[in-house]
Amino acid sequence: MAERRPKVVGFCCEKHAMDAAVLSARSGKKYDASVRIVKVPCSGRVDGIHVLKALEDGADAVFVMGCLEKNCYYDTGSIEGRKRVNYVKSMLEEAGVEKERVEMFNASSTNAWAFPEAVTKMVDVAKRLGPLGKGGEEQ
């Protein structure tokens, strides 16, 4: 294989985020195939361990996508999700890993471009930073 393809994991809530992803596909939007969608009932369900395990299992970047914070299906779910993501970010920083690899997004179910945008952003991050752990090992 000529070029290593990045691996991005997206934890998407089954309510607005999955609807947004499906809508983007139905409205003919294209996005990078490297994204792996893992469905969770709510972005508040995402735990730090899921994100860290995904990074350990070979993901270059991980994103969590939930409902809009003011319009979350589960009231405060996406706010909880963002808190969790910020916590993981602070942990990554302590461990010397680029915290840009983990990001939280919000989408409305009627927003066809939110999901492709998030994917493009995270794939860019993954391409720019390269595989995880390279920089640390070489030192």
Place this chain on the structure above:
Amino acid sequence: MKAKIQVVICECCTEMPQLLDIEKLREIASSEEYVASTVTVDRACDGKELQGIVADALEHETDRAVVLACHKKDISPSLMKAFRRAGINEFLVEIVNIREEALLPHREEPDRAQRKGEAMLRAAIRRSSMLSPLEKSTETMRTSNVVVIGAGVSGKAAAEAAHKKGVHTVIIEKSGKTLKAPGVILPNSKLVGAKGYSGNFILRIQAGEKLEDLECAAIVIATGGGWTQLKGPLAKAVRDALPLYRFYEQVKTGTPPKGPVVIVDTPDPSGKTLKVQDYAWDDSLETAIELKKKHPLTDIYVVFQEMRAFGLSELAYKEAADLGVIFIRYDKSTAPKVDPKDPTRIAVKDFAHAELLGIRFGTLVFASIPANPDNQTIADALRIPMTADGGIRRGSIQRWPVTTPRPGIFVCGSAMFPKSRAAATLEGEAAGAMAADYVKKGKIEYGGSVAQVTQEKCSACLTCVRTCPYEAPFIGTASKAEIRVQLCQGCGMCVGICPSKAIELLNYTDDEITEESRVLLGGDF
């Protein structure tokens, strides 16, 4: 017991084979552990094909299924029915949206789409083998009351619609106004608290000085707008300004207005954030037309920043303009002003002509409908979310336009955001009918994919109790957290936040989620 999985591949009317190698997918499926049979169907939403799936499932004695098809919400009801016939638990059916997650977005790279589909299939089979069967429980409703909060336009319509379906209704009205509506009407009463869960609510109602408990099965919120609030610089400057609904009543009774009439959208036109409540709604047009027809010589000005007139109400513009109503649109930066020393003249800059106009008026009317301040108490009592503007939030504008996220609670009319009378009536009818249907089921369903506490691990730290928006977790008699299953909506927020990892969300356990991402990451695409 070893899991036996049936893999169903839906070809989606020959769309799938054009881009994906179905044979390869079948091969992969059969080579996986646990897979007992693989079926390819032309389309899974077709009844005839579903019979074949059922027959195959019975033949191979499978106990769970992986379906490669499209969006879960599009196919699941009929498919679930078929699997129920085959004796498969509905929580053991894993639907993989291969159409919209691999096929459509990557149709230019069929090679990668194929490999992505393969990885998704593997992950789904792996996940499916880890799932456990869940059951939903039922409970009979103790009463069949429908409580309608508010006796306005929408509340009355809701009560009538529910009554038509043969359900007993109770209307709670804040004021002492009398009206003709079916069922019991409790005047001078308001909701102050609530216990219980959908289907078996116990409402605490303050009727006059007394506090009463009222059992009910479903609730319709029809509080309407907060009509009496007039806050803002314009309301301060013009003391005798009227809200639109009161002016409309005046017009109806035939009282001629004093002097020219100016209908401004909001008393606070330069407000920092423009809320939905601040728009002018089609009611303004309706009132203006009615007034112009009754008193053709009166000058009427409609001053607005944004007008929301939906559907056929658009025609009201033309009608109003033909009758001689003058429309003036302004921009927020040049908001209309009234000098408090001269409270009969409004200065407004026309947005279209960029011209500053001074209008002498006799009556100033505000078209905005602020959110009802009672919404806060009601939302707190019933644990339902609100919009940023202070209205009650509905579940989803496309799917459940009159439903709140909590089952059994419905909302209609201006309780959400300002509506015209016609729209409020229609919504009231819809909400009332839905509430009646909900009550007539007679029993409530709960359980399924809900949170579960491992009590040995719990340290009673109260984190879950504070996090849950539905008040499902509580500290039980054993000083450990417990979940009220009837209240649990299955979001898993408490699971993610529990520091002792004592709570699990059934069928979304940590293992299942990490395993799915691990298998997906194993694929190369």
